[in-house]
Amino acid sequence: MKSTLHISKNSIDKCIEKILINEKIDGSIIGPTVYSMNCFAPIYEHFNKNQLPIIVPKYPLFYSNIEKLKFPTSGQRFLVFGGGSLIDFVKVCAQRDKIYLTVLLSSISNDGFSSSFSSLKADEMSYNQSYPSKAPQSVYACLPLLNKHMPHKFWISALGELLSKLNVWEDLKVDKKVKEFDQTPFYQIERFINKYTKRNENSLIEIIKQLYSFSLLMKNDSSWCSRSEHEFEKLYAADSDMSHGKLVLMGALVAMKIRCIYKLPDLYEQLLYYCRKLEITLELKQGFDTIIESNTYKRMKKLSSVRPERFGLWNIVDSTTVDWKMIIKEIIKEL
Numbered sequence: 001m002k003s004t005l006h007i008s009k010n011s012i013d014k015c016i017e018k019i020l021i022n023e024k025i026d027g028s029i030i031g032p033t034v035y036s037m038n039c040f041a042p043i044y045e046h047f048n049k050n051q052l053p054i055i056v057p058k059y060p061l062f063y064s065n066i067e068k069l070k071f072p073t074s075g076q077r078f079l080v081f082g083g084g085s086l087i088d089f090v091k092v093c094a095q096r097d098k099i100y101l102t103v104l105l106s107s108i109s110n111d112g113f114s115s116s117f118s119s120l121k122a123d124e125m126s127y128n129q130s131y132p133s134k135a136p137q138s139v140y141a142c143l144p145l146l147n148k149h150m151p152h153k154f155w156i157s158a159l160g161e162l163l164s165k166l167n168v169w170e171d172l173k174v175d176k177k178v179k180e181f182d183q184t185p186f187y188q189i190e191r192f193i194n195k196y197t198k199r200n201e202n203s204l205i206e207i208i209k210q211l212y213s214f215s216l217l218m219k220n221d222s223s224w225c226s227r228s229e230h231e232f233e234k235l236y237a238a239d240s241d242m243s244h245g246k247l248v249l250m251g252a253l254v255a256m257k258i259r260c261i262y263k264l265p266d267l268y269e270q271l272l273y274y275c276r277k278l279e280i281t282l283e284l285k286q287g288f289d290t291i292i293e294s295n296t297y298k299r300m301k302k303l304s305s306v307r308p309e310r311f312g313l314w315n316i317v318d319s320t321t322v323d324w325k326m327i328i329k330e331i332i333k334e335l
Helices: 014-023 038-049 063-068 086-095 144-150 152-163 163-174 184-195 201-217 228-236 244-261 269-279 281-293 298-307 324-334
Strands: 004-008 027-030 079-081 100-106 119-121 128-132 138-144
Touching: 004 014, 004 201, 014 038, 014 079, 014 100, 014 138, 014 144, 014 298, 027 038, 038 128, 063 086, 079 086, 086 119, 086 128, 119 201, 144 201, 152 163, 152 184, 152 201, 152 244, 152 269, 163 184, 163 228, 163 244, 163 269, 163 281, 184 201, 228 244, 228 298, 244 281, 244 324, 269 281, 281 298, 281 324, 298 324
Parallel strands: 004 138, 027 079, 079 100, 100 138
Antiparallel strands: 119 128
């Protein structure tokens, strides 16, 4: 079933009141970070007044921990309020226990909030893997909440997630298993960037809609939205404080640069222009500088072995043959 997106300009208090009435919520799952934020206060008051349970998972959100979250009665509807990892984790548990979900976005840092699969680590030592899960029936974006409480880091992440789709687009075009696909969401990226001036309510609404449209493409797995740029993210996510969206955009820049060097069809110059237009080049340079300074650019030799079953650039170009230090330095110079 396709999730329904609701974008509200009402206050957090009014938005929660509407959710409780319209969705007939039986309880909530709240991320530990947002639980301690001021924006949670009106949510707590409504749930407390209606004597509805609030569950705050305080364990790593790995697939190996899904037995720690069990819903007592099938057919109930729970509100999920937290980040992407929490949403993905709860979606898996909802599939198992036959629970309905309503999501209230605490940020817009990634595009998986409406999909019918989840991306989770199996355990502490593994990369993210895809698991079947239950898509939420409704997704609410409360604009006052996101405008006031979402850190700039997650705004950068949302922009990065969106721009990284240009690399996915290139990978899909050369995947022989992909015959036809809906390219509309990819074409919409340029329209968003051309209209973009700064972070404001209009651009927030537009990027929510764009990420939602990509989320709906992921019916069974992430192959329509995650290709060679995500292999880069997987190599650095475990020990980096950089957001998911920032890492996948860095991965997209790396992939596009390699395409350019190997004279494959590429959008490298266009991607550089978009990064400048969105004023996110400083954050990207800092990310690449960190990789150079820590000597972790050597990890990129592994790109071709991270996820070979997911066709992309690293099936065409052997990552072990690339001078990655030189590539990263050139990208920094060109940003």
